[in-house]
Amino acid sequence: MKMRIAIVGAGALGLYYGAMLYRSGQEVKFLLRRDYQAVSARGLHVTSPAGDFHLDRVSCVQDSAAMGEADLVLVGLKTFDNNRMVELVLPLMGEDTVILTLQNGLGNEEVLAAAFGAERVMGGVAFLCANRGEPGTVRHLGQGAIRLGEFGKGPSERAGVVASLFNAAGVQCEAVADLVKARWEKLVWNIPFNGLSALTGLTTNRLLAHPPTRRQVTEIMAEVIRAANAQGLSEPIDAVSFIARMFQLTEPMGDYRPSMMIDRLEGRPLELEAIYGIPLEMAAEKGVELVRVRMLHALLEAGEKI
Amino acid sequence: MKMRIAIVGAGALGLYYGAMLYRSGQEVKFLLRRDYQAVSARGLHVTSPAGDFHLDRVSCVQDSAAMGEADLVLVGLKTFDNNRMVELVLPLMGEDTVILTLQNGLGNEEVLAAAFGAERVMGGVAFLCANRGEPGTVRHLGQGAIRLGEFGKGPSERAGVVASLFNAAGVQCEAVADLVKARWEKLVWNIPFNGLSALTGLTTNRLLAHPPTRRQVTEIMAEVIRAANAQGLSEPIDAVSFIARMFQLTEPMGDYRPSMMIDRLEGRPLELEAIYGIPLEMAAEKGVELVRVRMLHALLEAGEKI
Numbered sequence: 001m002k003m004r005i006a007i008v009g010a011g012a013l014g015l016y017y018g019a020m021l022y023r024s025g026q027e028v029k030f031l032l033r034r035d036y037q038a039v040s041a042r043g044l045h046v047t048s049p050a051g052d053f054h055l056d057r058v059s060c061v062q063d064s065a066a067m068g069e070a071d072l073v074l075v076g077l078k079t080f081d082n083n084r085m086v087e088l089v090l091p092l093m094g095e096d097t098v099i100l101t102l103q104n105g106l107g108n109e110e111v112l113a114a115a116f117g118a119e120r121v122m123g124g125v126a127f128l129c130a131n132r133g134e135p136g137t138v139r140h141l142g143q144g145a146i147r148l149g150e151f152g153k154g155p156s157e158r159a160g161v162v163a164s165l166f167n168a169a170g171v172q173c174e175a176v177a178d179l180v181k182a183r184w185e186k187l188v189w190n191i192p193f194n195g196l197s198a199l200t201g202l203t204t205n206r207l208l209a210h211p212p213t214r215r216q217v218t219e220i221m222a223e224v225i226r227a228a229n230a231q232g233l234s235e236p237i238d239a240v241s242f243i244a245r246m247f248q249l250t251e252p253m254g255d256y257r258p259s260m261m262i263d264r265l266e267g268r269p270l271e272l273e274a275i276y277g278i279p280l281e282m283a284a285e286k287g288v289e290l291v292r293v294r295m296l297h298a299l300l301e302a303g304e305k306i
Numbered sequence: 307m308k309m310r311i312a313i314v315g316a317g318a319l320g321l322y323y324g325a326m327l328y329r330s331g332q333e334v335k336f337l338l339r340r341d342y343q344a345v346s347a348r349g350l351h352v353t354s355p356a357g358d359f360h361l362d363r364v365s366c367v368q369d370s371a372a373m374g375e376a377d378l379v380l381v382g383l384k385t386f387d388n389n390r391m392v393e394l395v396l397p398l399m400g401e402d403t404v405i406l407t408l409q410n411g412l413g414n415e416e417v418l419a420a421a422f423g424a425e426r427v428m429g430g431v432a433f434l435c436a437n438r439g440e441p442g443t444v445r446h447l448g449q450g451a452i453r454l455g456e457f458g459k460g461p462s463e464r465a466g467v468v469a470s471l472f473n474a475a476g477v478q479c480e481a482v483a484d485l486v487k488a489r490w491e492k493l494v495w496n497i498p499f500n501g502l503s504a505l506t507g508l509t510t511n512r513l514l515a516h517p518p519t520r521r522q523v524t525e526i527m528a529e530v531i532r533a534a535n536a537q538g539l540s541e542p543i544d545a546v547s548f549i550a551r552m553f554q555l556t557e558p559m560g561d562y563r564p565s566m567m568i569d570r571l572e573g574r575p576l577e578l579e580a581i582y583g584i585p586l587e588m589a590a591e592k593g594v595e596l597v598r599v600r601m602l603h604a605l606l607e608a609g610e611k612i
Contacts, residue, residue, distance in 0.1 A: 212604035
């Protein structure tokens, strides 16, 4: 089954998944900014431990009005650009267009649902280590699995169809019944590692090698799990085993620089609302105060706007 | 009454108090490192809102063995140099020499007492805004009051004598009965402001101007007061009024850079053990866990040694 797929927000995530889907035979169009000249002239280059590959004649535009309708819109925008999201997605919407946001944190599906209706919206979390290289190049460093599901409702046939699209493209993808749980599980990793690495300039393995920061990672994860389990998940997250699993997942990543560390090093804004602000609000609404997460948020924000 | 006073550790604090005592007619000798050439050639210059002054023919040495016995040794060493403290003080010790440490944090009196006997040791906290300028110059920015007392016991006549020495030199000084309480009260200011400013690069007024960091300052102060009140003080610290007083004290300081922020900006080590490590241990010994202070310590330490 061939789908018209529009990639909106072509950072490392959008470029990588778009390239994988295109290589698998899907009709993929990219909305590009920084990489437009390079990709339209020379195509898109992917370096990966699974084998580098190059795509010629990649369809890309600088203006989403020129993209045409899509069957599936894959949103990979940085969340600090969410104020532009509806405007960028609008021209792509046909009768049956589905939007899948793979952005970080919480609050993204809500923005899309408010504009286009909840029934159009799916969300997912991506476990991807990738960076942008030179314009026209994306560096896949490892992993890449996706867990996706419907926004505001349980399992659907459609989620299975989209998941098989990714699996057919060589991207491990699972359709989940409880997207809220998947999003919070991802936050258990993102909240400590993104913030601590951005603040200290230390990669994940150095944060884990130093006992005081390792302890902070553990304790912050436990706080996030406490907030998650107050959200009425289909099944609670077991703190001990889940934290152990997060450490097992992180250790082989080596000298990994989380996206927020790279954002800070490169002078971009940080995704603070999606990863800290909204989760803190969701926790507070359930009467859960996250002391360490709030402090981390304050310190990160202090580096941003003052 | 003329006293032979030796200044050991001539950073901004040692230079400023030494200069004030010398100007008041005391016999003051400075142990200098960075400022030795400048001070021996051109004397010591003090800029101050209370009026600049210059001292010619300042007695200074580079080696404490050349200082001779003192009646009073004033220690202003950075606490990360405490491993050199006993060696530096030893040649100054006569029959009745008293040592007064005005260093930051906890654990300094203990080092001196272990080497020279508790009866020789007094401690004090200094509320001084001062920086070193060019070699031979110290910039007094404001304040300067000292609260001092005996180590490990209550009030003494001697504490009153030393206090009047400072008062006669134009330095407001109070002898206190409970040095432990005075040290912890100082930590209520030092623990949030030193750490948060070093970590974020924000001066005190910017930390207070931004609601999330202002909230952190307040909550960290409350944690420190909880630990202080577990130490069996002569009288507990009242959190609400004391925190309000700390804010009143800090706001007029304006764009102030706490010493730890300057240490980090200038690439020096931070006084982490005295201001964070030992207070956290003292709290833990009383069963008090300081969540925010521990996180701040971990983040500061992460910037130091990894």
